[in-house]
Amino acid sequence: MIVRKAAATAGMAALAIVSAAGVSQAEPVAGPASAPVSSAPAVSSLPFHDVASREENDRAFAQFGTQVGIAVTVGSLVGTMAGAGIGCVATLPACLPGLVTGAGIGGVVGTIVAGGPTLGVSAYQLWETYNAAPGTSIYADRDK
Numbered sequence: 001m002i003v004r005k006a007a008a009t010a011g012m013a014a015l016a017i018v019s020a021a022g023v024s025q026a027e028p029v030a031g032p033a034s035a036p037v038s039s040a041p042a043v044s045s046l047p048f049h050d051v052a053s054r055e056e057n058d059r060a061f062a063q064f065g066t067q068v069g070i071a072v073t074v075g076s077l078v079g080t081m082a083g084a085g086i087g088c089v090a091t092l093p094a095c096l097p098g099l100v101t102g103a104g105i106g107g108v109v110g111t112i113v114a115g116g117p118t119l120g121v122s123a124y125q126l127w128e129t130y131n132a133a134p135g136t137s138i139y140a141d142r143d144k
Contacts, residue, residue, distance in 0.1 A: 051130060051131060051132070051133075051134070052129050052130060052131075052132045052133070052134055052136075052137045052139075052140075053134045053135070053140070055139075055141075056129055056132070056134070056135075056137045056139040056140055057129065057130060059139035060125065060126050060129035060130070060137065060139050061126060063122070063125070063126075063139070064122045064123065064125070064126045067118055067121075067122045068115065068118055068119050068122050071114045071115045071118035071119070072111050072114065072115040072118075074114060075110040075111050075112075075113060075114025075115050076107045076108075076110050076111040076114075076115075077110070078110050078114070079106040079107050079108070079109050079110015079111060079113070079114075080103045080104075080106050080107040080110065081103075081106070082106050082110070083102035083103050083104070083105050083106015083107060083109065083110070084099045084100075084102050084103035084106060085102070086102050086106070087099050087100070087101050087102015087103065087105075087106075088102065090102070125138075
């Protein structure tokens, strides 16, 4: 169960990173000078709209990485300490095996508990910035 949650969290982070690469300005792509004759039905093109500027996207992605990194680090540290304490108390006569086992399990659980929700919120903020009109995101320069 813990491994599945960790894999899902890692997959969401990888998806957010991959989808963030190279997103800046949506523009139509120029097609060939003469379109080939086809019997396929005409497909309407996707609507294009302005998206946040490259600077806004870069700032949002940096903030995303910072927030997730801090949450994972703090979560794993707190989880490791709590798990070590609980493991030691649970196996009081032989504290060392319980301490090591509890620290490992607590570190994984702490990473998932603190990193998962932060990843979701940060990914949502990143997505909102990528889809905002230029100059309207929280990362836009307001003094211009």
